[in-house]
Amino acid sequence: MEATVTILPCAMRRKAEETPATKFTSEIPENSLAREVDLEKIATAVEMILEAVGEDPKRAGLIDTPQRVARLYQELCYSTGVDAASEISCKFQEGTEGLVVIKDIEFTSLCEHHLVPFLGKAHVAYLPGNGVITGLSKIARVVELTARRLQVQERMTEEIADAILKGIEAQGVCVLLEAEHMCMSMRGIKKPGARTITTAFRGVFKEDQQLRSEVLSHLR
Numbered sequence: 001m002e003a004t005v006t007i008l009p010c011a012m013r014r015k016a017e018e019t020p021a022t023k024f025t026s027e028i029p030e031n032s033l034a035r036e037v038d039l040e041k042i043a044t045a046v047e048m049i050l051e052a053v054g055e056d057p058k059r060a061g062l063i064d065t066p067q068r069v070a071r072l073y074q075e076l077c078y079s080t081g082v083d084a085a086s087e088i089s090c091k092f093q094e095g096t097e098g099l100v101v102i103k104d105i106e107f108t109s110l111c112e113h114h115l116v117p118f119l120g121k122a123h124v125a126y127l128p129g130n131g132v133i134t135g136l137s138k139i140a141r142v143v144e145l146t147a148r149r150l151q152v153q154e155r156m157t158e159e160i161a162d163a164i165l166k167g168i169e170a171q172g173v174c175v176l177l178e179a180e181h182m183c184m185s186m187r188g189i190k191k192p193g194a195r196t197i198t199t200a201f202r203g204v205f206k207e208d209q210q211l212r213s214e215v216l217s218h219l220r
């Protein structure tokens with residue numbers, strides 16, 4: 001599903017109307033702040049794993065696997081150490097006081113406990129401070145940047161909220177993530193389809209219980 005964006009003309013007074021929004025790329029942008037990774041080191045480690053599970057790393061099907069996996073990890077972890085707030089490079093003084101809701105931003109991240117993916121959707125709402133908003137795609141980019149590193153869902157949720165709060169000095173930010181964790185689906189208790197939901201609140205949504213309930217009703 002594509003991400004949808006809702007801008008409520010008056011903060012939380014009207015029911016959200018959802019409209020199609022921008023898609024974002026999951027590839028490494030050319031001008032990104034991507035840090036260098038040691039591809040050779042990853043490839044060597046992968047070769048060791050292949051040997052350790054009893055495989056022959058030199059057989060035809062596996063001969064390029066270490067290099068391929070190295071490039072995969074480069075892509076999955078390209079935003080390690082990057083400040084996601086720096087992605088909010090464009091800001092607009094619009095004088096708006098309405099709540100901005102962006103729903104269904106798809107993401108794929110990597111569980112730092114098992115190095116297998118967890119994937120799902122991020123739903124983000126913010127209440128602008130001093131009428132300052134940012135490009136809607138920037139919010140999707142913040143989600144993307146926080147996903148492309150070793151993560152736990154709880155921390156990723158907090159990082160998105162902090163980046164938006166810092167990036168545009170919003171009055172309040174609410175983030176809700178729902179995701180399926182492959183480490184729960186394919187191993188351990190093997191419960192495919194189980195979803196984990198996490199939330200983070202900043203500013204007015206942290207302080208005001210009623211505002212928090214209202215914003216959550218838009219995100220769920």
Ligand SMILES: [Zn+2]
Pocket residue numbers: 111112113114115181183184
């Ligand atoms: Zn895990």
